[in-house]
Amino acid sequence: MFKSKESSIQLKLFPDPPKQKMEINNILSPKAYTGLASFHKYWGKKPIESLSFIIEQLTKEGDIVADPFIGSGLIAKESLELGRRFIGIDINPFSIELTKLFLQLPSYDSYLHALQNMEKIIKPFIDESYRMYDERIGTHYLWENNKLVSVWTKNVKNSKEILTPNSIDISLAEKYSSYKPQRLRQMRFFTNSRINASPSITLNDIFTGRALRNIELILGYIEEQINPQVKRALFLTLTSASGQMSNMVFAIKNRNKNNGKPSRSSNAIEVGSWVIGYWRPKFHFEINVWNCFENRAGKLLRILKNEGQSRKYFFSENSKDFWNENTPALLINNDSRTVLQRTPPNSISLICTDPPHSDRIPYLELSELWNSILGKETNFENEIVVSNAKEREKSKREYNRDMEEFFRISERCLVPNGYIALFFNARDSESWEYIKVLEKSAKDLRYLGCFPMFYSATSVIQDNRKGGMKSDYILFFIKQGQRSCFSFNLFSKFPNWSYSLPERLE
Ligand SMILES: C[S@@+](CC[C@H](N)C(=O)[O-])C[C@H]1O[C@@H](n2cnc3c(N)ncnc32)[C@H](O)[C@@H]1O
Numbered sequence: 001m002f003k004s005k006e007s008s009i010q011l012k013l014f015p016d017p018p019k020q021k022m023e024i025n026n027i028l029s030p031k032a033y034t035g036l037a038s039f040h041k042y043w044g045k046k047p048i049e050s051l052s053f054i055i056e057q058l059t060k061e062g063d064i065v066a067d068p069f070i071g072s073g074l075i076a077k078e079s080l081e082l083g084r085r086f087i088g089i090d091i092n093p094f095s096i097e098l099t100k101l102f103l104q105l106p107s108y109d110s111y112l113h114a115l116q117n118m119e120k121i122i123k124p125f126i127d128e129s130y131r132m133y134d135e136r137i138g139t140h141y142l143w144e145n146n147k148l149v150s151v152w153t154k155n156v157k158n159s160k161e162i163l164t165p166n167s168i169d170i171s172l173a174e175k176y177s178s179y180k181p182q183r184l185r186q187m188r189f190f191t192n193s194r195i196n197a198s199p200s201i202t203l204n205d206i207f208t209g210r211a212l213r214n215i216e217l218i219l220g221y222i223e224e225q226i227n228p229q230v231k232r233a234l235f236l237t238l239t240s241a242s243g244q245m246s247n248m249v250f251a252i253k254n255r256n257k258n259n260g261k262p263s264r265s266s267n268a269i270e271v272g273s274w275v276i277g278y279w280r281p282k283f284h285f286e287i288n289v290w291n292c293f294e295n296r297a298g299k300l301l302r303i304l305k306n307e308g309q310s311r312k313y314f315f316s317e318n319s320k321d322f323w324n325e326n327t328p329a330l331l332i333n334n335d336s337r338t339v340l341q342r343t344p345p346n347s348i349s350l351i352c353t354d355p356p357h358s359d360r361i362p363y364l365e366l367s368e369l370w371n372s373i374l375g376k377e378t379n380f381e382n383e384i385v386v387s388n389a390k391e392r393e394k395s396k397r398e399y400n401r402d403m404e405e406f407f408r409i410s411e412r413c414l415v416p417n418g419y420i421a422l423f424f425n426a427r428d429s430e431s432w433e434y435i436k437v438l439e440k441s442a443k444d445l446r447y448l449g450c451f452p453m454f455y456s457a458t459s460v461i462q463d464n465r466k467g468g469m470k471s472d473y474i475l476f477f478i479k480q481g482q483r484s485c486f487s488f489n490l491f492s493k494f495p496n497w498s499y500s501l502p503e504r505l506e
Contacts, residue, residue, distance in 0.1 A: 001119070001294075002112060002115040002116050002119055002294070002297070002298075002301070026049040026052075026053065030047035030048070030049040030050065030454060031049070033045060035303050035306060035307070036102060036105075036303050036307070037072075037074055039236075039240065039299065039300060039303060040072065040098055040236065040239075040240050041240070041243075042071055042072035042094075042095065042098060043071075043276070043361045043363065043366070044071055044072075044354060044357075044360075044361060045071070045072050045074065046354050046423055046453070046472070047453065047454070048074055048075075048078055050423075050453055050454075050474065051074070051075050051078055051352060052078050052082065054350070054352055054421045054474070055078065055079055055082055055084060055350065055352060056082060057490060057493065058349070058350050058419045058421070058490075059084055059349045059350045061082070061083035061084065062083065062084070062085065063084055063085070063349035063350065064084070064085045064086070064087060064347060064348045064349055064350075065079045065084045065085070065086050065087075065348075065349065065350045065351075065352060066086070066087040066088070066089070066340075066348045066350070066351050066352075066353075066413075067086075067087075067088050067089070067351070067352055067353045067354075068087075068089045068090075068336030068339070068340060068351065068353055068355075068406070068410070069089070069090060069336060069353050069354060069355045069356065069384075070088040070089060070090045070095055070096070070099055070331075070353075071090065071092075071095055071354065071363075072095065072098055072099075073088060073095060073096075073098050073099025073100075073102050073103075074102065075088070075352065076088045076099050076102060076103060076313075076315075076329060076331070077102045077103060077313070080103070080313045080328055080329060081311075085322075085328050085329065086328065086329040086330070087322070087329070087330045087332075087339075087343070087348065088329065088330070088331045088332070089331075089332045089333075089334060089336040089339045089340075090333065090336075091333070091334065091335055091336070091364065091378075091379055091382060091383050091384075092333075092363055092364055092367055092371075092378070093333045093371055093374065093376035093377075093378065094239070094367045094370045094371050094374060094376065095333075096331050096332070096333040097232060097235070097236060097374060097376075098236060099331055100232060100315065100331060101229075101232050101233060101236055103312070103313040103315055103329065103331075104229050104232075104312045104313065104315075105229065105233070105304060105307060105310045105312070106227065106229035106230045106232075106233045106304070107229075107304070107309065108301065108304040108305050110227055110229070110230050111230055111233055111234075111297075111300065111301060111304055112301060114225060114227075114230045114234060115297050115301070118218070118221050118234075119294075121221065122217050122218060122220075122221050122290075123290055125217055126214045126217060126218075126288075126289060126290045127290070129172065129175075129176060129210050129213065129214060130172075130210075130288055131172070132151070132153060132163075132168065132169065133166060133168045136153045136154070137153065137154075137288065138151050138152065138153050138169070138288060139152050139153055139154060139160075139287070139288050139291060140152035140271060140285050140286070140287050140288070141165075141169075141173070141208075141285065141286040141287075142251055142269065142283065142284075142285055143247070143283070143284055143285070143286060144282060144283055145282055148165045148169065148170055148173055149165070149283075150162050150163065150164060150165065151163045151164075151165050151169050172210075173208065173210060175210075176208070176209040176210035176212075176213050177208070177209040177210075178209055179204075179209035179210070179212050179213045180204075181203050181204075181212050181216060182216065183216045183219045183220065183223070183375075184203055184212070184215070184216065184219070184372050184373060184375075185372050185375055185377075186202060186203060186372070187201070187202070187203060187206075187368045187369060187372045188368060188378075188380070189201050189278075189365070189368065190365060190380075190387070190389030190390075190391050190392055191389055191390060191391060192362065192365060192387060192388045192389040193388060194277070194362075194388040195276070195277035195278055195362065195365060195366060195388075196277050196278045196279045196280075197277070197278045197365060197389070201278060203372070205247070205280065206246050206247060206248065206278065206280070206369065207245065207246050207247060208247060208286050210286070210289075211245050211246065211247075211286060211289050214245075214289035214290065215238070215242070215245060215289060215373070218238055218289070218293060219238065219373070221234075222234040222235055222238065233300060234297075235373070235374055237293065237296045237297050237300055238293065238373055239369075239370040239373050239374065240296045241292040241293050241295065241296040242369055242370065242373055243273070243274030243369075244273065244274060244287055244292040244295075245287060245289050245292045245293075246274060246369075247280050247284050247286065248274045248275070248278065248279055248280055248281075248284065249271060249272060249273060249274055249284055249285040249286075249287060250272030250273070250275065250281050250283070250284060250285075251269050251270070251271070251272065251281070251283040251284055251285055252269065252270040252271075252272045253268075253269050253283065269283075271285050271287070272285075276361075276366065277366070313328060313329055314327045314328060314329065315327055315328070315329035315330065315331045316329070316330055316331075317330070317331055317332060317333075318330075319332075319339075319342065319343075323344065334379075335379065335382040336406065337382075337402075337405055337406055337409050338382075340406075340409045340410055340412075340413050341409050343413045344413075345412050345413060346413075346414070346415050346416065347413055347415065348413045348414055348415065348418060349414075349415055349418050349419070350418060350419050350420075350421065351410055351413075351414065351418075351419070351420045351421070352420075352421045353420075353421070353422060353423065354422075354423035354424075355384065355403065355406070355422065355423075355424070356383075356384050356385045356399075357424065357425055357426040357431065358386045358396060358399055358426040358428065358430075358431035359385075359386035359387070359388065359396070359431075360426070362385055362387045362388070362389070363383070363385065364378050364379075364380055364383050364385070365380075365387065365389065380392065384399065384402040384403060384406065385399065386398075386399045386431075396428075396430045396431060396433075399431065399434075400430075400431075400433045400434045401434075403434040404434045404437065404438075404441040404442075405441075407420075407434065407438055407441055407442045407445065408441050408442050410442070411442040411443075411444055411445050411479055414479040415479070415481075416479055416480070416481025417478060417479065417480075417481040418478070418479050419476060419477065419478055419479075420445070420476070420477040420478075421474055421475070421476055422435075422474065422475045422476075422477070423453065423472055423473075423474055424472065424473050424474075424475055425472035425473065432501070435447075435475065435501065436501070438477070444479050444480050445477045445478070445479055445480075446477060446478050446479075446480050447475070447476075447477055447501070448476040448477060448478055448491065448499075449475075449476060449491060449497055449498055449499040449500070450473045450474060450475040450476065450497075450498055450501070450502060451473070451474055451494040451495060451496050451497045451498065452472070452473055452495075452496055452502075453472040453473065453474055454495075473502050474494075475501075476491070
């Protein structure tokens with residue numbers, strides 16, 4: 001239930017103090033991702049402390065910082081808070097939406113108001129689809145393939161009660177089973193065994209008909225919102241909750257509650273979570289869609305409460321506004337090579353970016369569910385990635401070719417003596433090829449050296465550490481100017497600085 005809490009938002013009499021200078025200790029022991037940074041599970045987030053340190057060391061206020069592979073967009077807020085101008089690009093429409101949310105959060109009150117209204121208008125219709133014979137509302141449905149095994153609900157003391165499904169539960173699930181989505185766009189999949197995707201998967205495989213019907217009720221409400229910040233926040237709340245609304249939620253059986261290890265004596269069934277990819281386990285849960293939504297919305301509400309009246313940063317998606325200095329930030333959903341090609345030469349002081357790392361995570365394939373909810377089309381053809389999906393023809397060779405092209409184009413946009421800070425952690429040596437041949441493809445770029453990046457144990461939400469190196473590296477390149485003026489002293493500030501490329505790690 002969304003209760004109006006005692007509003008913590010007080011009028012601010014004084015502006016925010018300037019952001020603290022980043023100390024070296026911050027990057028040695030980065031904090032965990034909490035608050036806004038933990039709102040959405042986008043893959044491959046980097047410790048914000050390292051980003052801030054690099055921006056502060058290599059640029060000054062008013063300079064342009066660009067991230068052409070922006071991902072979850074945390075760097076945009078960080079750059080603007082440090083008084084830099086910012087260009088963020090990503091081929092994933094979802095990434096750009098998330099970045100926009102971070103730059104312009106809705107107010108706590110407006111988001112709460114929208115949720116309370118939604119609860120009043122939409123929840124009764126959703127409840128109707130989970131109503132049991134005694135008027136209670138089902139919270140979880142355990143399925144064994146297509147057979148309903150048990151129904152969970154709450155008793156008067158609000159504790160879990162597990163029931164055998166009766167004819168009402170079964171006929172209610174059947175009533176919606178052939179529901180055909182009207183608002184969600186169908187997803188496009190390739191044959192990728194690594195994430196269990198295939199072209200034949202439809203929304204009706206990923207969700208029960210009941211879940212789809214309820215998601216679309218929520219979507220209908222969101223689409224009618226007028227306040228753009230509230231609307232975006234609601235859309236992203238729905239995407240954030242969508243994994244838990246799906247048939248991809250594992251039922252964990254026979255696990256010892258105390259130590260998490262397998263135990264034959266334990267009959268308890270626990271609710272697992274959605275695992276990266278499109279795995280639909282034989283035993284899976286269908287969770288009440290409203291509860292999933294309410295849960296994520298509650299998290300964002302708490303974040304908004306803590307952020308107070310968070311500063312809003314203006315951005316434009318139109319290059320003209322940015323280059324005429326009408327906005328501090330430019331956000332573009334496109335191939336970064338296309339956008340940088342249209343960028344004035346000698347204009348960007350620092351490109352600080354974490355590009356795709358070879359075959360680690362097929363971002364667009366994995367984001368297809370979220371982009372379907374947002375109603376956004378994706379440009380799979382131009383994604384820089386190595387994908388297991390044969391029909392995409394995204395091999396390591398194409399990857400290296402694309403990254404070489406990216407460097408060639410980036411070089412042109414950098415100011416003389418401008419820098420590229422590249423976060424990189426592919427483990428196989430083949431994925432480093434483009435870096436090794438850089439001097440041929442981008443003649444004015446010079447490799448300066450690198451340092452290993454430090455993570456706090458819980459700072460990085462990286463679902464697929466397997467296949468990655470133990471430590472990520474930040475590699476530095478400079479565009480040599482007429483009088484190169486970079487200072488070796490500057491880089492001695494970076495811990496464990498090395499002038500050579502990291503050793504091969506395979
Ligand atoms: C490693 S992730 C970046 C993660 C980011 N550091 C963060 O904090 O979330 C790489 C990003 O590159 C994007 N990408 C892949 N090909 C692209 C292209 N051709 N142009 C722009 N972005 C692209 C992917 O969509 C993905 O978001």
